[in-house]
Amino acid sequence: MWILLHKMASPKYFYSIASSLIPWLFISGLLMMTYGMINGLFYAPPDYQQGDAFRIIYVHVPAAYISMMAYSLMAIAAFIALIWRIKIAHAVIVSAAPLGAWFTFLALLTGSLWGRPMWGTWWEWGDPRLTSELLMLFLYLGYMALRASIPDVIKADKLSAILILIGAINIPVIHYSVEWWTSLHQGSTLLKSGGPSIATSMLYPLIASIIGLSLIFGSLLLIRTKAEVLNRERHSRWIKEMILKGEI
Amino acid sequence: MPKRLTLIRGFTAMFRRDLLQYKKRPSQILNPLIFFIMISAAFPFAVNTDQTQLVQIGPGIIWIMAILSYLLTLHHLYNDDAEDGCLDYIMLSPQPLPLLVLAKICAHWISSGLPLIIISPIIGIIYQMQVDTILIMIATLFFGTFALSLVGSIGASLTISIDNSNILVSLLVLPIMMPVLIFGARTIELYQSGATTMSGMYFMSAYCMFALSFSPFASAAALRIGAD
Numbered sequence: 305m306w307i308l309l310h311k312m313a314s315p316k317y318f319y320s321i322a323s324s325l326i327p328w329l330f331i332s333g334l335l336m337m338t339y340g341m342i343n344g345l346f347y348a349p350p351d352y353q354q355g356d357a358f359r360i361i362y363v364h365v366p367a368a369y370i371s372m373m374a375y376s377l378m379a380i381a382a383f384i385a386l387i388w389r390i391k392i393a394h395a396v397i398v399s400a401a402p403l404g405a406w407f408t409f410l411a412l413l414t415g416s417l418w419g420r421p422m423w424g425t426w427w428e429w430g431d432p433r434l435t436s437e438l439l440m441l442f443l444y445l446g447y448m449a450l451r452a453s454i455p456d457v458i459k460a461d462k463l464s465a466i467l468i469l470i471g472a473i474n475i476p477v478i479h480y481s482v483e484w485w486t487s488l489h490q491g492s493t494l495l496k497s498g499g500p501s502i503a504t505s506m507l508y509p510l511i512a513s514i515i516g517l518s519l520i521f522g523s524l525l526l527i528r529t530k531a532e533v534l535n536r537e538r539h540s541r542w543i544k545e546m547i548l549k550g551e552i
Numbered sequence: 553m554p555k556r557l558t559l560i561r562g563f564t565a566m567f568r569r570d571l572l573q574y575k576k577r578p579s580q581i582l583n584p585l586i587f588f589i590m591i592s593a594a595f596p597f598a599v600n601t602d603q604t605q606l607v608q609i610g611p612g613i614i615w616i617m618a619i620l621s622y623l624l625t626l627h628h629l630y631n632d633d634a635e636d637g638c639l640d641y642i643m644l645s646p647q648p649l650p651l652l653v654l655a656k657i658c659a660h661w662i663s664s665g666l667p668l669i670i671i672s673p674i675i676g677i678i679y680q681m682q683v684d685t686i687l688i689m690i691a692t693l694f695f696g697t698f699a700l701s702l703v704g705s706i707g708a709s710l711t712i713s714i715d716n717s718n719i720l721v722s723l724l725v726l727p728i729m730m731p732v733l734i735f736g737a738r739t740i741e742l743y744q745s746g747a748t749t750m751s752g753m754y755f756m757s758a759y760c761m762f763a764l765s766f767s768p769f770a771s772a773a774a775l776r777i778g779a780d
Contacts, residue, residue, distance in 0.1 A: 439727045439730055442727035443727050443728075446723045446724045446726075449720055449723050449724075450710060450711070450720065450723075450724060453714050453717075453720055454713065456713075458780075459713065459777060459778065459780060463710050463777055463778065464710075466706075466710065466770055466773055466774050466777070467706075467710055467724060469770075470706055470728065470766070470770055471727070471728065473766065474728045474731075477759065477762070478727070478728075478730060478731055481730070481734055481735065481755070
């Protein structure tokens, strides 16, 4: 196990493992998404209150879930990168940030599209999840702004990792402080004691689309990280050898 | 016989030295304050001079303007020392860097936060606040500016190697400061509508303690990386 972890930390092995993982992740994610989308959008029964409008849940919930997962991933990677000084972790953070920001934006967009028919407004300031998601987008943007303004890569890596960690320990505070406001958002459907409060014909497509989109996110992240590793290691010998062998 | 280098001595030396620095450059302290007053006074012109409305929007506007003008002062927390090379000597000192950073943060709060709190009643009067509301506002600003000094120190130390970092610092610090803004402005509003204010105060003091626990260490780490 430890040997495998050690190997993963070296750019060369990471590169080859990522290359072989990407197609599997992408294809399985695509299959899951197809199942989730077809069943969710066409076969699941309409909601007794929200009618067909609830179907945006199959995009909204996965996007919101990934926006949070991406930040947690960045925080864990930042922790690893600062403590054990593993270079790959920095490359992962850099590649995850724009993806996470886009998924956050997608979650906000679909959320407000959903809010329009359900709440009668595009945007509701009183809703804690909406506002903390917006603040999450700001954290992503702040990270990218800091990164973009430090030309030295090593320095930018370390400084932005600190920022990620500070943001991560503040996320619960931010979340609970906006929660204080009265909430319009419907309670969580999946993670709830006593089982999910949703019909199984609606639930399975939702789970499938969450897993599917996560897998696609994973493959996109690996593609971006590969490019980042190539750029960072462009002077190293293994890349030269790969180019000479015609593998890149 | 040379005096022993204790932590307290290191702290006070740094603290007094920074206060002296701020005293030498009064415009650094005064300009943000003038900005605070001007921009708060500009709001009623732009919005409305209706008395009841001013009372309603007052707390929020005062808080946002206080944060904005306070963000302008963060630039001086480390950048001046970085430019003339003092920061390198501070980092070379045998004292722990987080302690010296904390001393700098305290000096910054005394010279930027305290004056802001002192002139805030003027703005309160502009916005038709009652005397007791003004007292509550001062209490919230007390916690708010100290938290802003602490969190802002992280932003300022992260951007130490960047020229013209003022806007960037704001971008980094604002989302993290949002809880304090929410509770600060909210507490004043709650007081005006007759509700209890203690929960807001508790939250803000807790936030200050929370920031106090990680800010000096994070800032020190960022300063060391920035100086490499």
